[in-house]
Amino acid sequence: MTLPVANRREAAREIWRLSRGHRLRLAAVAVVGLASTAVDLVVPVVIGLLVERVQAGTADLGTVLTLTATMLASAVLGAAGTAATIVLATRVFNHILAALRERLVERGLALPQHVVERAGTGDLISRSSDDVTAVADAAPTVLPAVTVAVFTIVVSLGGLAALEWPYAVAFAVVLPVYVLALRWYLRTGPAVYRAERAAMSARAQQIVESQRGWATVRGFGLAPRRHQAVMTNSWAVAVQGLRARAVQSMFNTRLNLGECLSLAAVLVVGFFLVDRGASTVGGATTAMLLVLRLLGPVNQLMFVIDTLQSALASLSRMIGVATMGAADEQRQTGAAVRVRDVAFRYGDGPLVLDGITLDIPAGQHVAVVGASGAGKTTLAAVIAGIHPPSTGTVASPDRTAVITQEVHVFAGTLRDNLTLAAPAATDHDLDVALEATGILDQAPDGLDTIVGTGGHPLTDAQAQQLALARLLLANPDLAILDEATAEAGSTHAGLLDRAAEAALAGRTGLVIAHRLSQAAACDHIVVMEHGRIIEAGTHEDLVAAQGTYSRLWDAWNSTRAPNVDSAPHDTATAVRTRPCSIR
């Protein structure tokens, strides 16, 4: 599933909305642009006059100098006006584009994780980089060019008609050639540009994935395969780029044909008019110059439409994300969790969760146990809102924190690492959290202890404690501990269990329990097998029921050493990696 692309109407509506507050400036861009174009058109008229005077033998030095000065003045004024138009337009569009980019980034960051995962982060990155650049490059030239071209066409056609109507007709007869060229281009161009952009997105995705997973790529010797994939994508970009350039050149050929036909038409008409005395040579000269003057902006308009098409394709992709609904599929329920008849499958794969119904009342702690692959982590992810259920409904607290085995320690002080979760927390708050999770006495410089790369080394268990302290500070309504203490050795397991207990106290909790002592400490336990809940109840109920849990409990008791924390992990082995996330 890719991220959405806005259609033309949605894009226009969003641009109009973003232009609020800049409309006066936009009007100024149009006025200055139109005025400078009008001034530019003085030149052909003056040259025609000059030709007439020379032909009539009335062109004295004074007349020539006056007309030349008029032409120079209009050329300078026209150039200044065009420059002013470009500066004004650039400013206005930069403001609009900045607002759009902000919205894009804001929406992109707020997108549910599963949406980004399915679409690929490369697509999102490409939209906020390649597409923004494409639009930014196009914006300052498009508006002035369109304004100038439209005005020039209207004024020049009016001028031709005022000279002699057949001139205007001669040009108008050729206009369908341009219209047909444009229609062909608009039909062909956008799809080619979109394909080019999509290929660029796919390439970005491949590169991002290879860079992010470099450790895996190296570890499994996947470099040649990744390299091949990037090569294939780069080739696709090149092929799509060639197709786009081919379309451009076919368009140019059609424009050249239009240019040639319009000049020929006006020349032929001019010849007949002058021959019959219906027009002067000066008039015919002005007509030809007006047509020549027209061709520039007409071609410019066509070329801008080319850029415009490309920019619009990018703009539609940006607006598609910027206007994505903020709706979170999950319903919120205060601090309780309600799961109803949930089924889930990864892509087109088999059902991984099937008919799951579960209630976690506010403030209660539920443990999930089961063999590896039973679906425990998937259930936690569905409840956390990381994956939407395939069918059924999930209602869970808005503020949910998930801790997995993979905890990231940022380079910096313990204080830096903790204030990530609660920027407004005081040192006292941080100390309390560190103390509750038992890490404070292991930090030589207290909150100022430097950790992360090059700093005081933290064991995996200490990193877990740090994550639990962050969770305490973030103070979510629901804490999901997915294998948070699974890998702790005998010395640390007790510490981690106590840290987890402190982190869960006073909030709703879902614990993927690997040591059954963890499960026994919870209010309620569900046992999963092949994506289904096969048993549920309190520890005592389940032990008394003599079912799967009871067998697991006996096995676990028989293998554990006198120190309960030294027991092996008995219900699951695989470790899933997902960063601690707080919604």
Ligand SMILES: Nc1ncnc2c1ncn2[C@@H]1O[C@H](COP(=O)(O)OP(=O)(O)OP(=O)(O)O)[C@@H](O)[C@H]1O
């Ligand atoms: N991203 C994924 N894409 C496809 N299948 C997946 C994915 N993640 C998990 N699975 C499959 O879903 C099933 C349930 O996996 P899950 O990790 O939820 O089980 P688990 O009970 O948490 O196991 P463990 O304790 O080993 O983590 C397994 O068959 C697993 O292979």
